[in-house]
Amino acid sequence: MKAKIVFIIVVIMLLTIGCVKEANIETEQPIKQVQEMLCDIPLLRTYDDFNLYAFEHDDFDYKDEVSSLIEHIDYLNGKYSIDFDQTVNIIVHETQAEFDKYVTSEFLKGGMGFASNNELHILAPYSDNAFMTYSKFKEIFIHEYNHLYFGSLCENELPVRWFNEGLATYESPGYNKYTGSSVKEKIKQGMLSVTNLNEGNFFDYSGPATIVELIEIEYGTDTIVEIFKNEKSLNEIIELSDEALNSKWISYINTNY
Ligand SMILES: [Zn+2]
Numbered sequence: 001m002k003a004k005i006v007f008i009i010v011v012i013m014l015l016t017i018g019c020v021k022e023a024n025i026e027t028e029q030p031i032k033q034v035q036e037m038l039c040d041i042p043l044l045r046t047y048d049d050f051n052l053y054a055f056e057h058d059d060f061d062y063k064d065e066v067s068s069l070i071e072h073i074d075y076l077n078g079k080y081s082i083d084f085d086q087t088v089n090i091i092v093h094e095t096q097a098e099f100d101k102y103v104t105s106e107f108l109k110g111g112m113g114f115a116s117n118n119e120l121h122i123l124a125p126y127s128d129n130a131f132m133t134y135s136k137f138k139e140i141f142i143h144e145y146n147h148l149y150f151g152s153l154c155e156n157e158l159p160v161r162w163f164n165e166g167l168a169t170y171e172s173p174g175y176n177k178y179t180g181s182s183v184k185e186k187i188k189q190g191m192l193s194v195t196n197l198n199e200g201n202f203f204d205y206s207g208p209a210t211i212v213e214l215i216e217i218e219y220g221t222d223t224i225v226e227i228f229k230n231e232k233s234l235n236e237i238i239e240l241s242d243e244a245l246n247s248k249w250i251s252y253i254n255t256n257y
Contacts, residue, residue, distance in 0.1 A: 041053045041055065041093075045062075050090050051087060052092070053091045054124070055092075055094060065137065068173070069141055082152065082225065083152075088118050088119070089119050089120070090122065091122070092122055093127065095127055096123065099112075115144040115147040115151065143168050144168075146168040147168050150164075150167055153225060154228065154229065158228075159234055160233075163234055164228075165205050169212075170209040170213060180253060183207050183257070184253050194242045194245050195242055195246065214248065214252045218248075
């Protein structure tokens with residue numbers, strides 16, 4: 001078993017402004033460890049790959065979400081040869097205040113999910129955060145699991161943030177052709193380029209996800225794994241500067257969407 005310590009904090013904040021937009025905030029600051037909190041939240045069920053810590057709720061039993069996640073883990077294991085042997089502790093917080101207790105930075109408060117070490121923290125779908133919905137819960141559940149799964153590849157630092165978010169988004173059931181079409185619109189409007197992908201909005205997810213798609217098609221799945229290991233920079237691995245990658249991406253989007 002490889003002993004790997006990866007400190008990742010990924011917080012998703014979801015905002016609704018007209019249409020649904022997402023903002024993502026990421027930091028490498030440590031959070032309080034979960035052990036402290038497990039005293040408060042009961043272990044609801046255990047599975048092969050994860051433990052679910054949550055309170056029982058009359059109208060919500062997690063069954064759909066759990067089976068989607070199990071199916072997703074099988075998919076990941078079938079596609080990637082990643083030796084992810086950690087048992088993830090999934091901790092469901094019922095209120096924003098409880099969730100926020102486990103985030104050290106004021107800036108990160110108000111988020112809905114984050115992944116750190118082998119812990120996945122998420123707000124309950126019935127929480128007091130008006131932006132959290134049942135479908136968002138399912139989406140964030142898998143998105144954050146992806147961060148832990150791929151994060152296990154890194155011995156030290158994570159790769160560039162847009163790639164980290166892009167891969168977590170790309171490898172989610174919600175990723176589809178529509179994502180590419182919406183990215184194409186933004187590119188047309190001159191609002192997206194490889195150099196402005198870290199500004200905290202919806203396109204920090206969908207834009208990068210389409211670049212990951214391009215990288216997979218042009219370079220293969222092994223290259224995605226290599227980039228995530230981050231022993232060399234993404235630019236070195238794909239042998240393209242940001243500017244060259246940007247041109248390649250724009251032409252890929254225009255051709256395929
Ligand atoms: Zn994320």
